[in-house]
Structures are given as C-alpha cells and as structure tokens.
Amino acid sequence: MFAFLYFTFWSILLLIAEVLLRSAGLTVPLLGFFFAAASYLISPRMALCFALVFGIAMDFVLGYAVPWDGILLPLLTLPAFFLRGKHPDSDVLEFLAGAMIPSVMALPHIWTSLTTPEGFASLLMACLFGAFLFPLIFALVARAAARLEIGAPDTGKGGA
Amino acid sequence: MASSKPVRPKKKVKVSRVVLFAAIPVVLAALVLTGFFTFRRTLARFSLDFYYPFFQAVKHVELAAARQSLTMQSRQKLASAVEQLQRQNAMLAAQVQRLREMEADNERLRQELRMPRWSGYNEVYAEVILRDPSTWSEQFVISKGLNDGIETGDLVLTFEFAPRGGTPSCVLAGRVIEASARTAVVATVVNPACRLSVTLAESGANGTLTGNGSSSMTALISRLPLKSKYGIGEMVLTSGFSERTPRGICIGYLTDAPVGGSRAAVVHDGGLYAEAWMKPAVSLDTIRFVVVLTGK
Structure with a gap:
C-alpha cells in the first residue's frame, strides 16, 4: 500500500515536471528514469503498471493521438524482471542506462532527431544529461526505498 | 474390384x-473500436483537465515575472511603448467601426436577397x-477549452505584427484537433492532421491544404487546377468551404517545390491536378498567444 502511494505521488509530480520541462524546450525523461530505477529497486510489476498508465496520461496531456510514451515507458521497466537480484559492481552501467533511456524515449521521432541538426543536438544533450542524472535518481530512489522499507528484499538495497 | 463406399450426404449450410x-467479428470489431476511442477521448480529457491547474499556476508565475521585468525598463521606453500601443488601438478601433458598418450592410443585403443569415464567429483569446x-x-x-465554447475543428489565429507600429494582422x-473542458490541442498548418480548403489569392484557384511535417516546415496544396498559373510568393488564403472556416484569412505563401530541384512552385499530381508547397506566414515556433474562432 505504501509503495502504491509512493509510486502515485512521484508519478504525478514527475509527470508535471517533465511536461513543464518539455514545454520549456528540454527533453528530460524524468518519468523514464524514475520507473527504470523503481522497477529495479522497489517493484517491477507496480512500476510496469504505473509506467503504462502515466505514459498514456503524458501522451494525452501533450495531445498525441498515438500513445508512444505508454508503450515506451513500460519497456524501460522490463529489464528489471531479468536483472532482479543481480546488482552490478560497476556504476558505469548506471551511466550507460542513463544515456540509453532518452534515446529509447526518442524512438518515435528518431528520424527527425537524426536528420536535423537541432534534433540531433537535443538528443545528444538529453543522453549526456541522462547519463549523469540517472545514477543520481537511482541513488535517491534506493535511499528512499530503504528508509521507507518498500524495497524488494532480493536487491539488497531496499530493506524488507 | 471397386469397393462401394457409402456416399455421405452433403450438409446444407x-x-x-x-x-x-460474418457479422459477429464485424460487430465485435466495431464495439472494440468504439470502446477504445471513447476510452481514449475520456482519458485524454481527464488527463488534460487534471493537470490544468498545475500548468496554469506555472504560467501565472511566468506572467507575474514578465510583468515585474517590465517595471525594470526605463520610463522613456515604457512611454514610447504606450504611445505606440495607443496609436495601434486608435487604428484598430477605426477598423472595427468600419467593419461594423459593413456587417450591417451585409446583413441588410442578405435580408433583401432572402439569403440565410450569417451566424458569424466569436473570438476566444x-x-x-x-x-x-x-x-x-x-x-x-x-x-481554453469546451467551457469557453471551443470545439474540435475551430480555427486558431495568431498575429503578425507590422513593422514600425502598424496595425497587426491575423494569420x-x-x-x-482535441478539446477538453479547460484546454484544447491545436494542430498547426504544418501538422499532417490539419487539413483545410484554400484559395490562392492571385490565380483564384482552390485546393486542399495538408501539413507536411515540421522537418520541412511546409504544407502541401493538392487538387489545384492544371490550367492556372502559379507563382512563388503567391498568398494562400482560407476558401471558406471548410467547416467553421471564414473566407480570406492569410495562411502563408507559395514556396519552391522541394522535389526535383525545380524553380517552379507547382508540379503535376498524376497529370490530373497540380500541387504546390506553402510556407506558413508566421513563425510557428514562437507563438505565445492565439485567438480561436468559435461558432456563435
């Protein structure tokens, strides 16, 4: 129950933040970072469900006919189903995942992103920014999960 | 010896x-599609309205900051801006007065000719x-959205400011394309979801405009008659044939055809019609305020 409330609170807040950042011209997939981290550290199933609902909600808020975020956000939570309990020793992987998440989220517009200079610059910046932001979000979610005791026991990060 | 197999009687279907x-899958598909679109529309409206106060609050803060930044400017600069706005205001008031007279004339002539009354439009800022x-x-x-009278299909105008303080014109x-109670989603003229019936100002030809995507920042005008002559820079206007669309609003200007490297603006569309490319009249990247024309 507490994990559900935790997910709801942060999903609503991060959706607002992400949409406002997008409206300012910055593509920072905050929801993607959060769901990717929470799926590994808290609950992959709950992260999958929330990613689906809030992905669709974000598409509708921005007025898209095709809910691409509703498809791509749940995709980010899928690796957690295979990686649970296998925490890598190297933090480089977190940087790599952080850089990958913006490019996954940009898939529907990848042609524009790769063919126009502005699109490419924007994607590159998002990847660089993601590489540094994701480890930070991962650490914050891990700490919160441990403190609130909502993490999965098998990751060794979340407590009981 | 041929064995005599009993012949089964054919079943009559x-x-x-x-x-x-055959009807069951069709009905099921129709039900699923209807359900999906209803769900999509309801969820879209709910999402937009749920988050509206948060986005509006941020906009209020932005507006307050912009107002505060105005007070930082010199008095001389502010005075000249006020003077310029007063001049524009006077010119616009004169234009409105002239248009009112024309509207009254139009109404009288329509009555005399027993034509249906023109309902007109409301403007929502x-x-x-x-x-x-x-x-x-x-x-x-x-x-703004359904609560303010905005509906799907309404036209959205913006302003093109004339240099040196002239009166701004609407384009x-x-x-x-989608409206919730308090917000609406607008597809610009370069969006493929935006389709309009248009008229070319000089040749008088009518065609159909469809957005071509933001990568080219153009729109395609198809179904133009072959015999007319078209020139680059010709103004494109609304024809008034589309639903909820008044006539004569500027949309953009004809530009070079992107295919074939030709200097001509028009190429043949299967030999039956001609097609041309249009560049929007305003910079769509910097629009901040708009006026929506809603039905009365």
Missing part, C-alpha cells in the same frame, strides 16, 4: 448462419501552455 458468423520539443512546430496546447496558425 444455412445462409443465415454464414451471415451470422488563449495562451499557449504546453509544447513538446519533438513536435514543437506541429502542435501545442492552449489554455492562420492551425486548427483545434
């Missing part, structure tokens, strides 16, 4: 059963509250 089996970098020039969300920015 009833036509009504075949029709029933709105602010752009949301955009996405990936579709920055193609669509945006505005701060078409796009069309409302």
Whole structure:
C-alpha cells in the first residue's frame, strides 16, 4: 500500500515536471528514469503498471493521438524482471542506462532527431544529461526505498 | 474390384448462419473500436483537465515575472511603448467601426436577397501552455477549452505584427484537433492532421491544404487546377468551404517545390491536378498567444 502511494505521488509530480520541462524546450525523461530505477529497486510489476498508465496520461496531456510514451515507458521497466537480484559492481552501467533511456524515449521521432541538426543536438544533450542524472535518481530512489522499507528484499538495497 | 463406399450426404449450410458468423467479428470489431476511442477521448480529457491547474499556476508565475521585468525598463521606453500601443488601438478601433458598418450592410443585403443569415464567429483569446520539443512546430496546447465554447475543428489565429507600429494582422496558425473542458490541442498548418480548403489569392484557384511535417516546415496544396498559373510568393488564403472556416484569412505563401530541384512552385499530381508547397506566414515556433474562432 505504501509503495502504491509512493509510486502515485512521484508519478504525478514527475509527470508535471517533465511536461513543464518539455514545454520549456528540454527533453528530460524524468518519468523514464524514475520507473527504470523503481522497477529495479522497489517493484517491477507496480512500476510496469504505473509506467503504462502515466505514459498514456503524458501522451494525452501533450495531445498525441498515438500513445508512444505508454508503450515506451513500460519497456524501460522490463529489464528489471531479468536483472532482479543481480546488482552490478560497476556504476558505469548506471551511466550507460542513463544515456540509453532518452534515446529509447526518442524512438518515435528518431528520424527527425537524426536528420536535423537541432534534433540531433537535443538528443545528444538529453543522453549526456541522462547519463549523469540517472545514477543520481537511482541513488535517491534506493535511499528512499530503504528508509521507507518498500524495497524488494532480493536487491539488497531496499530493506524488507 | 471397386469397393462401394457409402456416399455421405452433403450438409446444407444455412445462409443465415454464414451471415451470422460474418457479422459477429464485424460487430465485435466495431464495439472494440468504439470502446477504445471513447476510452481514449475520456482519458485524454481527464488527463488534460487534471493537470490544468498545475500548468496554469506555472504560467501565472511566468506572467507575474514578465510583468515585474517590465517595471525594470526605463520610463522613456515604457512611454514610447504606450504611445505606440495607443496609436495601434486608435487604428484598430477605426477598423472595427468600419467593419461594423459593413456587417450591417451585409446583413441588410442578405435580408433583401432572402439569403440565410450569417451566424458569424466569436473570438476566444488563449495562451499557449504546453509544447513538446519533438513536435514543437506541429502542435501545442492552449489554455481554453469546451467551457469557453471551443470545439474540435475551430480555427486558431495568431498575429503578425507590422513593422514600425502598424496595425497587426491575423494569420492562420492551425486548427483545434482535441478539446477538453479547460484546454484544447491545436494542430498547426504544418501538422499532417490539419487539413483545410484554400484559395490562392492571385490565380483564384482552390485546393486542399495538408501539413507536411515540421522537418520541412511546409504544407502541401493538392487538387489545384492544371490550367492556372502559379507563382512563388503567391498568398494562400482560407476558401471558406471548410467547416467553421471564414473566407480570406492569410495562411502563408507559395514556396519552391522541394522535389526535383525545380524553380517552379507547382508540379503535376498524376497529370490530373497540380500541387504546390506553402510556407506558413508566421513563425510557428514562437507563438505565445492565439485567438480561436468559435461558432456563435
């Protein structure tokens, strides 16, 4: 129950933040970072469900006919189903995942992103920014999960 | 020796059963599609209205900051801006007066000719509250919706400011493609979802305009007559044939055809019609305020 409330609170807040950042011209997939981290550290199933609902909600808020975020956000939570309990020793992987998440989220517009200079610059910046932001979000979610005791026991990060 | 196998009598398949089996998937598909679109529309409206206060609050803060920054400017600069706005205001008031007289004349002539009464349009002023970098020039969300009389299909205008303090003119920015209680989604003229019937100002030819995407920042005008002559820079106007669309609003200007490297603006469309490319009259990237024309 507490994990559900935790997910709801942060999903609503991060959706607002992400949409406002997008409206300012910055593509920072905050929801993607959060769901990717929470799926590994808290609950992959709950992260999958929330990613689906809030992905669709974000598409509708921005007025898209095709809910691409509703498809791509749940995709980010899928690796957690295979990686649970296998925490890598190297933090480089977190940087790599952080850089990958913006490019996954940009898939529907990848042609524009790769063919126009502005699109490419924007994607590159998002990847660089993601590489540094994701480890930070991962650490914050891990700490919160441990403190609130909502993490999965098998990751060794979340407590009981 | 040929063995004599008993011949099974052929089963007669009833036509009504075949029709029933064919109808079931069609009805199911129709139900699923209807359910999906209803769910999509309801969820879209709910999402937009749920988050509206948060986005509006941020916009209020932005507006307050902009107002505060105005007070930082010199008195001389502010005085000259006020003077310029007063001049514009006087000119616009004179134009409105002239248009009112014309409207009254139009009404009288329509009555004399027993033509149906022209219902006209209401103008709703709105602010752009949301955009996405990936579709920055193609669509945006505005701060007014169904509660203010905005409906899907309404035209969205923006202003083109004349240099040296002349009166601003309205040009078409796009069309409302989705409306919730307090917000609406606008597809700009370069968005493929925006389709309009248009007229070319000099040749008088009519065609259909469809957005070509933000990568080219153009729109395609198809179904133009072959015999007319078209020139680069010719103004494109609304024809008034589309629903909820007044006639004569500037949309953009004809530009070079992107295919074939030709200098001509028009190429043949299968030999039956001609097609041309249009560049929008305003910069769609920088629109902040819009006017939506709603039916009276």
